Amino acid sequence: MSAKTIAVSTVVLAAAMAMPASAQKKPEERPAAYEALMRCRGVADSAERLACFDQATAALQTATDNREVVMVDRQQIRKTRRTLFGLALPDFNLFGGGDDEKEEDEVKQIETTVANAFVDQNGKWALKVAEGATWRQTDNNVLGRKPRPGSKIVISRSALGSYMAKIDGQPSIRVRRDQ
Structure with a gap:
């Protein structure tokens, strides 16, 4: 051979x-x-x-x-899942996710940094993270400190398909992914 x-x-x-x-x-x-x-x-x-x-x-x-x-x-599957975290995609098991999937392979939260942050026309935060995804605030919670480029952000799954973002250790805000 x-x-x-x-x-x-x-x-x-x-x-x-x-x-x-x-x-x-x-x-x-x-x-x-x-x-x-x-x-x-x-x-x-x-x-x-x-x-x-x-x-x-x-x-x-x-x-x-x-x-x-x-x-x-x-x-590569883990990296792709991390990149797609927060997007509503159909479940066709292209990147795993079958019945026998290991619990450790499921992405439950991402820890990254803020690349850009601004308040939109509705008075809510729009947060672009280092990987390029944009997350928008959906609740009315107020952040004590403005997120800045380089701020640490942890975005985690919450109840009923929603997501929570914790920025620099402040109380969480509810967010959804745009892009």
């Missing part, structure tokens, strides 16, 4: 093992290039198995190069 074949096979197997168990239970949802690679494991003859793996890994590499198959690791 060539080094390239071994490397590609290792990446594919690692990606498969990182998939949530709910995705692993549904083979019909797996890409055809991946399924072809897995079928090679069942070939008894060594030479035929090697030829099968060579062909399947080449097909998988082509699919990956053409962005028909995209592999992500758990760290």
